Amino acid sequence: MSEKIKFGRSPVFFDPFERRPGPIKKNMHYCPGCGHGILHKLVAEAIDHYGIQGKTMFMVPVGCAVFAYYYFNVGAISVPHGRAPAVGTGVCRAKPDSYVISYQGDGDLAAIGFNEFLQAANRGEKMSIFFVNNSNYGMTGGQMAPTTLPGQKTTTTPFGRNVLTDGYPVHVCEMINTLTAPVYIERVALSTTARIMAARKAVFKAIENLRDRKGFSFVEVVSPCPVNLKMNAEQINDFIENQMLKEFPLGCLRDRSAEVPAGTVPEPPAHDVETVKKVLFPQAMEEQGSVRKNTSAIFDRELRIKMAGFGGQGILSLGITLANMARLRNFNVSWMPSYGPEQRGGAASCAVIVSRNRIPSPMISRDCDLFIATTQAAYDKYIGELRPDGILIYDHTAVTPADLPESVIKVGVDAVDVASREVGSAKYVNSVLIGVLSVILEQRGLLDAADQADFEQAFNAAVREKFGKKPGAVELNAKAFAAGRKVLGQK
Ligand SMILES: Cc1ncc(C[n+]2csc(CCOP(=O)(O)OP(=O)(O)O)c2C)c(N)n1
Ligand code: SF4
Structure with a gap:
């Protein structure tokens, strides 16, 4: 296998996590088995690999990943719920030499902030978005999200999502694949080691595009939330493999990065x-x-x-x-x-x-x-x-x-x-x-x-x-x- 397996902590992470209140400064706060920790590691590794740490601006969402700024030693803005692509757009315009990463959950991106997200995708903002699809609102205790499967029980759909009253799952990758501007769109999952390695490639691609200022890159990550879905590690991975991936098939929907020339950094606007x-x-x-x-x-x-x-x-x-x-x-x-x-x-x-x-x-x-x-x-x-x-x-x-x-x-x-x-x-x-x-x-x-x-x-x-x-x-x-x-x- 040619992949280099990395142990230890990426230099893009703080060590220890001093910003975390309380005595625990070594561990992340995510639940055991949560996908956020895995995705954080992949994103940190890619930021380091492409040497963009010094100018990365991380849009920290509302959701379980709200505390990403405890962990990533990069510029960070804690944004209002769903507004990461809008705030990120502001950063792209005002500080065009920065590298904007938006990291969002499915409640954040596909519900409250869907319009901001779609408009940013349609404008082809030069940012990379990592979209964590865990089929529920994690932070607030497991309510239905736009990505909840038909029939899936959540705290707000105790008898299962009823498509007649609650609608159908939203397929974000497929929706933005109808737009002209996005450069790269891929859906990956974190349910097996092989899938994590594929996710790593997609994360690296999105960060490479960011470094080369190719344009809007989007990676949807189908991710485990075992705690809210009341499953153990094995059950949650089965749920992803056998149910979520049927609704959200994996794969690269678009990769135009080879056709798009690397972008130059525009001069920052001159402010009087x-x-x-x-x-x-x-x-x-x-x-x-x-x-x-x-x-x-x-x-x-x-x-x-x-x-x-x-x-x-x-x-x-x-x-x-x-x-x-x-x-x-x-x-x-x-x-x-x-x-x-x-x-x-x-x-x-x-x-x-x-x-x-x-x-x-x-x-x-x-x-x-x-x-x-x-x-x-x-x-x-x-x-x-x-x-x-x-x-x-x-x-x-x-x-x-x-x-x-x-x-x-x-x-x-x-x-x-x-x-x-x-x-x-x-x-x-x-x-x-x-x-x-x-x-x-x-x-x-x-x-x-x-x-x-x-x-x-x-x-x-x-x-x-x-x-x-x-x-x-x-x-x-x-x-x-x-x-x-x-x-x-x-x-
Ligand atoms: C304006 C506003 N509305 C509602 C909330 C409550 N809230 C906090 S997190 C959250 C859901 C986040 O879910 P998701 O984006 O799926 O992220 P996850 O926690 O699953 O990673 C909600 C509704 C809030 N903080 N602000
Ligand atoms: S509630 Fe779910 S998404 Fe949130 S930290 Fe726990 S496992 Fe992760």
């Missing part, structure tokens, strides 16, 4: 930075005169802030306001929200990073400088992320901090009560907390008087940007900020 800024941030530009370069020591390194509470408390807006304050002062910022599926209530948290430099990852893991907690559950969940010399701000009516090193600076305030009492609504708690924060930074010597005035100006600018059309809200947020300062005895 000042014009773009004026269009995007008119207010910030107007205020440019008042923008001073913040020289305080706190910004000499990245500032990593985590805030957590429950939904409806304005935790996500608190993060957005802090991020916008820094953005208006020309810092790089990232804001990463996390919330439960509930419409209201439930846990809500977000991570904000402010830096003079580029921010490689928006994740905060055990290196948080400042943690704001408004519920005990939030405190318990995230306190481990705070550095031993970090700052903790908590609502002392709801949170009892325990077992913290002496070196942590702890500030307990009744922020929710202050917002209700002084501003008339608990929803202004976020601006109260920013007022509190400004005093703490001042008291710690991290903001001098001029920085402090600038901090407040940036706060007002961020609030005006958000609520400009509602002067009442602007005023109440300013009042909440002042109330927050007063809690710690400052004007």
Whole structure:
């Protein structure tokens, strides 16, 4: 056999998986027997083989593979459900020297994002898409997907998919094979070693096309999801071999890569930075005169802030306001929200990073400088992320901090009560907390008087940007900020 069997981890994977929260840094999080891990390995191997790691942009989907950015050491964008080809198109246009890979499940690509996908295929975007067809919505517990087989039981088709009411499986490869633009279309499977080796070839072809900028390449991967289909390893492979592959026959439907000349990298569009800024941030530009370069020591390194509470408390807006304050002062910022599926209530948290430099990852893991907690559950969940010399701000009516090193600076305030009492609504708690924060930074010597005035100006600018059309809200947020300062005895 001429295939070179590779053991060990591809250099395209992180080693260990530091971005993964929790103690397990060596294993992927996929269920045993899942196809995602196998396909990840093949894609990583191909990226390495064709030497495109440095410029690969991975569109990370919504679905079980949402955490691909824990594993692939490449550029990554975590995109909204189904929007990977649309976001990927943006990257292809704005950064034409990058190599865009879209990795999507069947719920993501063939249901919620089908139109984005079809349009990208029809435009012949220069990207490669790996489409994981596991016949169900894996991440959410096994609901019917567009690719579910007739008669197949899922959690939403407990009596089996009824084609009269639920329609027929969608054949994505065959559908895009009617379009002119795609260069390469192949369906492969992961059910046997021989099929995995064939899948490897297809993955390599798609990545080779990507490197050579040949155009739109698409590989559908019929893949095992043993856990949701309640099967063991043998049963799931039988299911694929004897049922799925009858509906989704394997093979290469199109390969025009030999006919298509290798593409050149177009010049990136020339952006007139000042014009773009004026269009995007008119207010910030107007205020440019008042923008001073913040020289305080706190910004000499990245500032990593985590805030957590429950939904409806304005935790996500608190993060957005802090991020916008820094953005208006020309810092790089990232804001990463996390919330439960509930419409209201439930846990809500977000991570904000402010830096003079580029921010490689928006994740905060055990290196948080400042943690704001408004519920005990939030405190318990995230306190481990705070550095031993970090700052903790908590609502002392709801949170009892325990077992913290002496070196942590702890500030307990009744922020929710202050917002209700002084501003008339608990929803202004976020601006109260920013007022509190400004005093703490001042008291710690991290903001001098001029920085402090600038901090407040940036706060007002961020609030005006958000609520400009509602002067009442602007005023109440300013009042909440002042109330927050007063809690710690400052004007
Ligand atoms: C806009 C939106 N709608 C619904 C969801 C819930 N959701 C999360 S993952 C998922 C299904 C993903 O299934 P699939 O694309 O097949 O990927 P798999 O998990 O099987 O790999 C859904 C519906 C969401 N996160 N966002
Ligand atoms: S639910 Fe299915 S697709 Fe998701 S990780 Fe588990 S086996 Fe893989």
